[in-house]
Amino acid sequence: MNAPPQVSEALVGQGITVQFDGLRALSDVDLVLNPREILGLIGPNGAGKTTLVNVLSGYVKPTRGRVLLEGRDVTGTTPSTRVRKGLARSFQGTRLFRALTVLENVEAGVLATGVGRSQARGRALSLLARFGLEGRVKQRAGLLPAGDQRRLGVARALAVEPRFLLLDEPAAGLNEVESGELVDTIRTIRDEFGCAILVIDHDMRVIMPLCERIQALSFGRTIAIAAPEAIRSDPAVIAAYLGSQEEGVR
């Protein structure tokens, strides 16, 4: 985990500061997501986790700082430009295309890779099978049970074949069994697809077994970057979680 980051191959946020009308959401935060690693991003509510993902994916322009994607400065580019350069994300609350079918949701993502219509369908079907959704391809996405919606959200993000995948609370609202399955799926995604994954989650049962490194934010600042075992006993992390009266670090 202590390998020196090869900036030219990584997704890098440098000195990211985001100011919303006097409120400072992020202060001078650095983040490095190395190729093929799984990095956890934790912190109490309002720590700035989602804002950081929004900056990295192009949905929020940082007040200061830059975003480098494999060495190229992409700070001013749109989300769709970054998708074409290998960066994808999922959303809190999934934001599925609810009236479209499960298959269409993923197919539309595969089309971003530039393949033709029939090839896109084939790839979408095999990706859905990978997520155990092959029996639901013709259903409307909005009518799926919560667990399937989460998995479809991840499958859709993966459909664009990213080298860097940002997952914003993929396990929110899932029960213990479902979130355990999701952890397994995310790990195999990395192994099979060879992409780097950034995971935001509150639930330490998701983050701890999944991530190789964890970065902790509090009040818009990085308070720790370490391996899971070290994060668990980090005084600043414990204080941040206890201070916010969130669930403790287990």
Added chain:
Amino acid sequence: MATWAWAGGGAAGRALALPAALILGVAAVATAVTAFGGPGLSEELTTALVFLVIVVGLYTFVGTSGIVSFGHMAFMGVGGYSFALMTVPPHLKGLLLPELPAALRLLSVQPVVAAVVAGLVAAGFAAVVGWPLMRLSPLAAAIALFAVLNIVFVVATQAYGITRGQEGMTGVPASTSEWTALGWAAVAIAAAYAFQTSRVGLRLRCAREDELAAQAIGIGVVLERFVALLVSAFIIGVGGALFAGLLQVVSPGAFYIDMTFTTIAMLVVGGMRSLSGAVLGTALVFAVQEVLRSLENGFDVGPLSVTSLPGLDLLGVAALGLLVLMARPSGVTGGRELL
């Protein structure tokens, strides 16, 4: 693997099932009306089929993009006037529009070809206005398109030398039979279906559902909306040409507020997010409108005699639209396809 083979193998067959069923359904109704309705209904049938072309064209943009355009009848106007300028006999044009440039005056094009060219002119006009407008937010784009309609209306009423203003351009040859209209309705349905299932159409429907999430899979939206606008302007432009060939006259009022209201009502009643909805809504609203129009001049209810109720048809369409909006906001089809 078995499930994939099923989904992949049947895809080609199923892909054609919906447009085929809609076209056959429309053709069956048209044949039945011709066979049993007598010659009196022939003009109504043709009018209904021309409306179908226009509403399917409107659906191609509104249904796939989610932008409820109040300005698309501008493309009908452009198509209608283009058609008239190409088909009114040159000697008549010389009398009606003495200021017309010689090149336009001498122009004489076969109606079938002229209808296609009228669609292309409408699409070209859409390309000019659409490029800046498709960058706007959906609501702003809807209002801006309405502004475009008003500009086209004002030009049509004031550019007397080309349009004859409020008097309208007469002398358009009667060129829209029920079979011409039926043929174009079939083309419109097939084109709308091909577009909505195409790469661009699918990605546009994603953006309709959730624009932010669409950006996250590389959909920039502007280009997709622009393509939809061109396709729908072409279909509506052809519709305008067919309308001109049916009424044998083009005037500014024909493509303005009433037309905008009626076509949007047809889309709303059927369900604006499915092609089946566009087809069913046109049929339903047109039928209600015709029944009410026949009652407009007075009717008897037992001993009571109602003398005259002008505007009854528009009232009825408005009431039907309101009823659907309140009871079933996504239309009688619920925004789903029948197949």
